[in-house]
Amino acid sequence: MHTLKATGASSLSLPEGSYIYALAPCSAGLAAISSDDSLRLIDSANLKQISVLSSQTHSGGVTCLRTGAGEQGTLLATGGRDGKVRLWDANRTAGATVEFEALKNAPVLSVACNAATNTVVAGTELVSSQAVVSFWDIRFPREPRLQYVESHNDDVTELEYHPTQNHILLSGSTDGLVNIYDTTIQDEDDALVQVINHGSVHHAGFLSPDTVYALSHDEVFSIHPMTNPDDPQKEPEPVLFGDLREPLACEYVVQLCPGGAGYLAVGNKMYSSLIFWFVCLPCSVC
Template sequence: MPNLRCCSSSSLSLPAESYIYQLCAAGPASLAAISSDNSLRRFDRSSLALLPDGLVKETHAAGVSSLCAAGDGLLATCGKDGTVKLWDARRAGAVAVFQADKGMPLLSLACNASSHSIVAGTELVKPDAFVLFWDTRSPGKTCRQYVESHNDDVTEIQFHPSRPSVLLSGSTDGLVNIYDTTVPEEEDALVQVVKHSSIHHAGFMQDKAVYALSHDEMFSIHPVTSADEDDSHADEVKAVEFGDVRPVLKAEYVVQVLVDAAGSYVASGRTSDRSLSLTPLVHTPEFHFEQSNSWMLPGAHGEEVVRSVLFDSESRTVYTCGEDGHVRLWKEEPASSAELSSIRPTKQRKEKGYKPY
């Protein structure tokens, strides 16, 4: 199992005892992070240095909860104050604000520039949890709401990678839902429901599959079905119930699933021996872990939990952040001739619940 080495580490000038929650690409030369001090920080991909004018100190009145790229150099954040905000590195302050009805706290967020869409998931606001839609061309109140599809916190929102009208939501109610957003009525727009357990992360794996990862590290993969005429991909993927993946991965917690053109990987860690690993998921013909090609990140973030991992396949660079309040940059060991492409699929101080926030 090849090792990556930590080439650079930065606190991004955060206050002591801060967590870094999430990383996001912010342009060809920069990344962004949100943290427990309620800030948004842009920094250089190579040096990890905080950029001039790269700090937004107070993003949301009640705390920031999610971050994503919004296209055209914009970043989007959502927060417990019931707002989504767009940020432009070229301008001070938020360039647009989108408001949830009654200030419902927002937990999860996705943007699609091609359809001018922002979608966010709310906390449970009894008796309902909401999936809220905005049109970026009309800042302000929502243009659509799904109010019946979940009955607990909506912890994940994601657009399909190639079909911007297809949307996924996941919730602590144990459901992963897939919608055709071209259909006006919520009941008819819901085209697939995957039953799992309390969703920590869920998402699409290219065009063919959807994964579900629970807060207790139960993991499963399912074929994507839809109302589209062409459902040929559903026959290519068989559902796999992995159960608790910690014993298989020899891990204490799972950070997330990484998906890009190079393949799919599960990032998992151990605080007891200060380690992080990236294990490829291979589809030949059923999905399974290719542990012999795992990449190890020794030292990880010390005895603290890793919160987010970002993989740049072009530069063969891995970025991590965690509860130690640092961002780290990882590359191949100089003595290793292996390349990150070797892990591509042949086709294609805290409580140990490790909840996101």
Template sequence: MDVATLTKTSSLLLPTGSYIYKIVPVEQHLAAISSDDSLRLVDPTYLQELSSPRFSQVHAGVTCLETVAHDNHALCTAGRDAVAKCWDLRSGQTTAEFRDESKAPFLSLCNSDYHCVVGTELSHYQASVVLWDFRSPLRPIQQYVESHNDDVTVVQFHPEKRGILLSGSTDGLVNIYDMAQPAEDDALIQVANHGSSINHANFLSNSQFFAISHDENFSIYQLENVDESAAEAPRVFGDLRPQLECEYIVDVIPSLDSGETILGAGSHSKQHLDLTPLRFANNQWALDTNNALRLPGAHGEEIVRSLCFNPEAQTIFTAGEDGLIGAWLRAAAAGGNSQEHMLEADAYTIPSSSKKKKKRNSAGGEGMKASRFKPY
């Protein structure tokens, strides 16, 4: 296993006890959201906050941060105040706001060239996936309110077919929607019953998607009707903790170009973070633990919340519940076995029930109730 070297850390002068929830690369900078409800731009070379622009409190309970697909000078955030916002990085001002009449807290966020989508917390016996058009942000164009019966923790667009949307929930389901269909029953084209509360889910390729639950069980699923052939059975890895000698999964960062995905697996008791490649070879996905990259020390006994890559500088950035951002440089591999592919992953991205209809399940029996495992 190769080892990365910590080159610098920064607290960003956050209040004592603050967590950093997420970091993303934007333009030539890093952006970070934290538990003091701030949005900060950071110089990645020195890990210092930029003096301009300055952002006021972005939400009353910020939860999400994403880059904006159609604007390199913008970021999108969402919060427990049931608002999603787009921010202009040059002026520090909001350019659009998205609100939902239910006022349920927003827990997940994604966007495409034309659409902004959020997933909500369960509120008044309803958990929703809400869609807006960027060109008409005043009211949603669609809401899926019957497809999940608990908090919607993940929403993601298909990397090429932008009319295909994925959502994951603490009800254990990963849903696939065709946004071109106006009725929710018709829009819901596939349901994978993962069996426990969804923490991470995304597309691995044009025809496959994955899910990792809060109890770290990992499976890869085939999109149905992609080539009109019968869907393959899921590739079930099971609990990743004994396989990767970890206690939690930080993030899963797909790279459609390289055909390789990176799993960030952390251990707060052993104080390290491992970046393990997931590769597709011989018609099967497999974890390449022999070529994992270890970040020793990581964020000490605190949980690592987010990571992203700068492939050009061969630098890895991490952020955690200690309120710090760390910059790591990949050390030369022993014996000349270089880890150049480790930093090729693209950081695009890169946390009671209602009456429910029957679902078409691609895994598990029809209508099978998902077992529950709440996040820490």
């Protein structure tokens, strides 16, 4: 375990009892969404508030935040329980610059951005037996350019683009599946190039260009090699770590932070602590 030194602390000027849902790097420093439905900008050096981009980001509550939308990757994307995805310019305080609407106004639980293709993707809550992954070109926001409506049968909790291949997208859901798509393929069945059955997905993503991780809501963690559907060789076995709470002496896992081999951020409510564990990939998937 690496020892980390705290260099700053801040309440972000939030109302008492508020929770911070997500932080994301942006051109101004850091962006933050929280339970008071605000979208705030913070100086990453001293954690002082720069501005409040929105005090009412989404009616019903903001749920998710990502950076990297737009041609220059400078826009912030938020999703909310109002079934909307909104883009915000960190250099302006005039409100959202673009708005997209999910199918049947289903609450949006996850977003991802691809600046190279001007694409924003949203994953929804299960509504009327459908959980949808919708793609928009931010230059033409009125209608989605592509939708996957059959790949998940429960809430879509995670979306992430491949770090080097702009056409590869990962989705995770409480139905237990992590899906990987080739988004250049219009047919949904053909676009699905790999399916990982893990358990109700809290977080999932790319640990490296050829490695996927998955973390369930009951803190079970696994690492899987990406597969090539055209390769006849047997699929390599995943590395299954099981429930991380006992081996890491924690009560919950917050997130995996890629970088080198990666860090796992874990928490303990009893001691109000946040601990980072260094994760080394086993040789079988390196």
